[in-house]
Amino acid sequence: MEASHLYMHNPKIITRFPPSPTGYLHIGGSRTALFNWLFTRQLGGKFILRIEDTDEERSFGAATQAILESMEWLGLSWDEGPYFQSRRYDLYNAVIDRLLDMDQAYHCRCSPETLERKRREALDKGLKPKYDGTCRELGLGPAPGSVVRLKTPAAGTTGFDDLVKGPIRFDNEELDDLIIKRSNGSPTYHLAVVADDIDLSITHVIRGDDHVNNTPRQILIYKALGEPLPRYAHLPMILGPDKTRLSKRHGAMSVLAYRDMGYLPHALLNALARVGWSYGDQEKFSLEEMIEKFSLDHVGKSAGVFNMEKLLDLNAWYIRESSDEFLVAATIPFLEKLGIADPDAAILSAIIPHLKARSKTLVEMAEGAKFCFVDKMAYEKKGDDKFLKKGIVQLLENLVGALEKTDPFDQETLEKTFIKFLEENDIKLRKIAQPLRVALTGKTASPGIFEVMQVLGKEKVLDRIQKAVNHINAK
RNA sequence: GUCCCCAUCGUCUAGCCAGGUCCAGGACACAGGCCUUUCACGCCUGCGACAGGGGUUCGAAUCCCCUUGGGGACGCCA
Numbered sequence: 209m210e211a212s213h214l215y216m217h218n219p220k221i222i223t224r225f226p227p228s229p230t231g232y233l234h235i236g237g238s239r240t241a242l243f244n245w246l247f248t249r250q251l252g253g254k255f256i257l258r259i260e261d262t263d264e265e266r267s268f269g270a271a272t273q274a275i276l277e278s279m280e281w282l283g284l285s286w287d288e289g290p291y292f293q294s295r296r297y298d299l300y301n302a303v304i305d306r307l308l309d310m311d312q313a314y315h316c317r318c319s320p321e322t323l324e325r326k327r328r329e330a331l332d333k334g335l336k337p338k339y340d341g342t343c344r345e346l347g348l349g350p351a352p353g354s355v356v357r358l359k360t361p362a363a364g365t366t367g368f369d370d371l372v373k374g375p376i377r378f379d380n381e382e383l384d385d386l387i388i389k390r391s392n393g394s395p396t397y398h399l400a401v402v403a404d405d406i407d408l409s410i411t412h413v414i415r416g417d418d419h420v421n422n423t424p425r426q427i428l429i430y431k432a433l434g435e436p437l438p439r440y441a442h443l444p445m446i447l448g449p450d451k452t453r454l455s456k457r458h459g460a461m462s463v464l465a466y467r468d469m470g471y472l473p474h475a476l477l478n479a480l481a482r483v484g485w486s487y488g489d490q491e492k493f494s495l496e497e498m499i500e501k502f503s504l505d506h507v508g509k510s511a512g513v514f515n516m517e518k519l520l521d522l523n524a525w526y527i528r529e530s531s532d533e534f535l536v537a538a539t540i541p542f543l544e545k546l547g548i549a550d551p552d553a554a555i556l557s558a559i560i561p562h563l564k565a566r567s568k569t570l571v572e573m574a575e576g577a578k579f580c581f582v583d584k585m586a587y588e589k590k591g592d593d594k595f596l597k598k599g600i601v602q603l604l605e606n607l608v609g610a611l612e613k614t615d616p617f618d619q620e621t622l623e624k625t626f627i628k629f630l631e632e633n634d635i636k637l638r639k640i641a642q643p644l645r646v647a648l649t650g651k652t653a654s655p656g657i658f659e660v661m662q663v664l665g666k667e668k669v670l671d672r673i674q675k676a677v678n679h680i681n682a683k
Numbered sequence: 684g685u686c687c688c689c690a691u692c693g694u695c696u697a698g699c700c701a702g703g704u705c706c707a708g709g710a711c712a713c714a715g716g717c718c719u720u721u722c723a724c725g726c727c728u729g730c731g732a733c734a735g736g737g738g739u740u741c742g743a744a745u746c747c748c749c750u751u752g753g754g755g756a757c758g759c760c761a
Contacts, residue, residue: 228761263760320759327758334684337757355759373688374700382686382757390759397761421687421756444689445754453754479695482710486696489709508696510689511754518695518711528724565724591721626720641720653722 221253223412225279225286226401228260229271232462233278235514236416236446236454239480243443244414245284246481246502256408257289262400264294278463282473283495291408293400300395303403303433304356304388312432313388316343317354338384356389358399358429366424371441372507373417378424386425398422402429410438414504417442417511441504444484445511454514470542470569472530475523483512492525524568535560535573542574548581555580558663562655579649580663585675591646596680600643604677606633607640608670617666619658626658647676 225241227233233241248255257279261267276290293300307313318339327337344359360383367377388399395403405413420442430437448454466476478493486508487493487501527535536557543551559577567573587596607629611617614625630637641657648660648669661669 226761230761260761266760323759331684331757336685376687378687384757387759392759394759396759401761416755417688418755419761422761424687442688447754449694451753482695484695489697491695491710508689512696513694515694515711521711524724563723566722568723637720639720645721651722655722657720 220411221248221251222256222408222410223248223253223414224256224258224289224405224408224410225284226258226260226404227275228263229268229275230263230266231271232464233275234454234461234463235480238278238282238284238463238476239446239483240414240416240443241279241284242282242477242480243441243485243502243507246499247412247414247441247504249499250502253411254287255285256291256410257286258291258404258408259289259293260397260400261292261294262394262397264394267294274462274464281467282463282477288408291404293395293404296400296404296407297393297395299407300389300400300403303406304395304399307358307388307429307432308356310432311359313356313358314344314346314385315348315350315354316357316385316387317348317351318342319353336382338382339386341385344385353391355387355391357385358388358425358432360385360425360428366427368423368427368437368440370420371412371414371439371504372444373420373442373509376420376423378421380424380428383424383428388429398425398429402426402433405438406430406433406435412441413438414441414443417444441507443507444509446483446514447511449513451511451513470571470573471519471523472526472538472570475519475526478526479515479519479522482518483514484508492522520568527567527570527573528564530564532557532560532564535564535570538570539573539577542570543577543581546574546578548574548578551577551581555663559655562659562663566653566655576654579651579654583668583671585647585650585672585679587646587676587679588651591642591650591652595643595646595652596676596683597643598680598683600640601677601680603633603635603640604643604647604673607644608673611661611666611670611673614666617662617669619662622658622661643676644673648672 223244225244227237227241245255247253259272259275261272272290279286304313308315323339326340330337339357343357348354361380364380365377366380366383367375369375386398387396389395404410423440423442427437446454463476467473474495477495477498481493481498481502482491484507485502486506490501493501530538536553539556539560540551543556556577559580560573563573563576567576610625610629611622614621626637630640642652645654645657645660646652648654648657648664654660664672
């Protein structure tokens with residue numbers, strides 16, 4: 209096979225997905241997780257989940273729970289973890305001490321207020337706001353309220369060869385002495401990430417390109433520590449429809465919201481994969497295909513908008529492709545939400561094949577199946593007005609007679625009954641089909657009328673026709 | 684403001700690295716049609732883009748530069 213085959217089942221590939229539990233897992237984060245997962249699964253490496261909860265104020269437990277639930281729902285299995293950064297402070301402190309010992313870091317006693325003032329002044333003057341190094345050469349020791357900063361080289365450049373963007377370089381002049389330990393003793397993001405990535409032997413860092421600017425800072429920490437660098441791959445952002453950063457304004461933040469809207473995880477994954485990654489003209493991929501065909505080489509460089517309509521179309525397609533058994537099980541929770549607690553399994557399995565091509569989501573699937581389980585008919589206004597009219601009563605009553613004699617009550621036999629019935633009454637099928645549809649389903653749109661009758665069975669069909677007749681007569 | 688990144692239909696994208704086969708292909712959406720017991724599905728057709736300007740070259744969507752536009756970062760958030 210291809211050269212890539214040589215790298216398969218390479219246990220040396222280790223990746224991670226490190227969400228922070230300050231919010232739910234959204235589209236952007238899910239795509240990052242997916243690409244990490246695809247890359248790792250293809251090469252037979254190890255995929256680690258790590259929760260970055262060093263921000264004690266903004267992290268919350270429910271978010272962690274939702275993230276794990278989201279990952280599981282999507283089927284993005286991890287091989288190790290979840291690790292929680294909040295439980296690994298010993299590791300970070302050891303790294304910070306090491307940096308201090310090596311004179312690669314120093315204590316800083318500048319107050320947040322002073323820093324903020326200087327930052328604003330610099331911005332006003334059109335300069336890049338960066339720490340001015342006040343405490344850098346003071347040789348200060350720890351004190352209440354002090355922080356630890358990394359000593360960044362004043363000159364030179366720091367660069368890396370990004371697996372999707374190509375070579376990127378920064379002048380060290382642009383960087384400042386970043387804080388690696390807060391005054392409350394906790395490590396900051398950059399320090400914790402690097403310490404963890406080293407500790408977990410991460411070989412490939414695949415993340416959103418909002419981290420491009422963070423990369424040189426993190427590389428500097430690796431260098432100060434004398435540790436080998438991982439490879440970096442920065443994925444282009446997924447933007448909202450207005451082409452700005454994804455945020456609550458764009459609705460449906462959590463991927464769990466997509467689950468609740470009746471999307472299949474596979475459809476979401478497929479849609480996600482196609483934002484940023486492509487494989488020629490192919491649009492649909494099974495999980496196996498995605499794993500097999502994924503390549504960082506074919507990840508684009510430019511940001512993209514997540515196309516909800518395409519997701520819907522994909523979801524409809526995956527529903528059509530799903531087995532009936534799968535859909536029966538998947539639809540039940542949605543029927544429950546509609547108030548149908550314990551749907552008759554036989555009826556549900558009978559109607560679902562006819563609903564597949566008509567449902568773009570599981571919500572629609574449940575709505576389409578609902579009429580099978582509700583005997584108290586509620587007629588859709590439009591259909592009621594248009595089709596349940598006096599003039600049809602006689603035909604419906606005649607039909608009852610014909611239907612009573614139909615046996616077996618299946619599609620094929622029903623069609624025969626109808627051919628005869630249409631002849632006897634000298635009408636076209638459409639004349640009776642729509643009123644009958646409304647009588648049986650309450651709606652003007654439904655699966656084929658013969659399918660509907662067979663699924664409902666003779667008893668319900670006759671009952672509902674009678675109810676419709678009564679309803680019309682009562683008008 | 685400074686730095687970094689990006690730039691093909693409304694949207695996702697193929698093509699670009701190795702320039703000609705591209706008056707630019709696919710998908711979604713949209714419009715029209717066919718099928719038809721309704722609604723869908725399916726099928727067919729249509730609409731629709733190389734941001735602008737300079738180069739290089741016999742030839743540029745493809746290479747180079749500038750402009751413009753967009754995004755990101757600049758935090759004791761991650």
